[in-house]
Amino acid sequence: MASILQSLSKTVHLSLGIAILLFLGLHFFGDGFAFDTLFWSWLFRFLHVTVAIMWIGLLWYFNFVQIPSMPKIPDEQKPAIGKVIAPTALFYFRWAAAITVLSGLILAWINGYVHSAMILGLDGSGGKNTAIGIGMWLGLIMAYNVWFVIWPNQKKALGIVECSPEDKAMSAKTAMLFSRTNTLLSLPMLLSMVAAQNLY
16 A cells, blocks of 8 residues: 555545545445436536545645745745746646636536526526626636736746746735635625535
């Protein structure tokens, strides 16, 4: 078991394998279920929640751990963060954001509420569609910030894109402020999403 757990790839593959076996067990040894709209809705919700955990988890890692810790790290050790850890974390961060949005929109389409949610339930549907719509718009704003503000500025701040020292410092500040903005929006977004599933 130690050889599996020492490899991230093997660990993730085993986790996926256990999840598939659990899925098959629930299907064949339970009451069974059809591969219908309910199944596809569940599948895309599972994908949506899984990648959203990675996205928001990394957002909170950056804001609760990495950014506050950087001033405490000796200058000679900072390249380990800027050249190794941050680029890898940002790769998973931005793609988790994109897949979260895509899977969420597909989920809303499968369940037939994408239009009503995007117009915040102003078509008279209200309630659940208003709540999920607020969450969807906040998620879209946050994903926009990731791809079109945070990532371009982080590329300059981390030296992936060449720029002047002044631009580098300004880009680092801009990336931090928009990352902090996403942290600000994260709890209202999560509250709206969970409220739509549980309060209506």
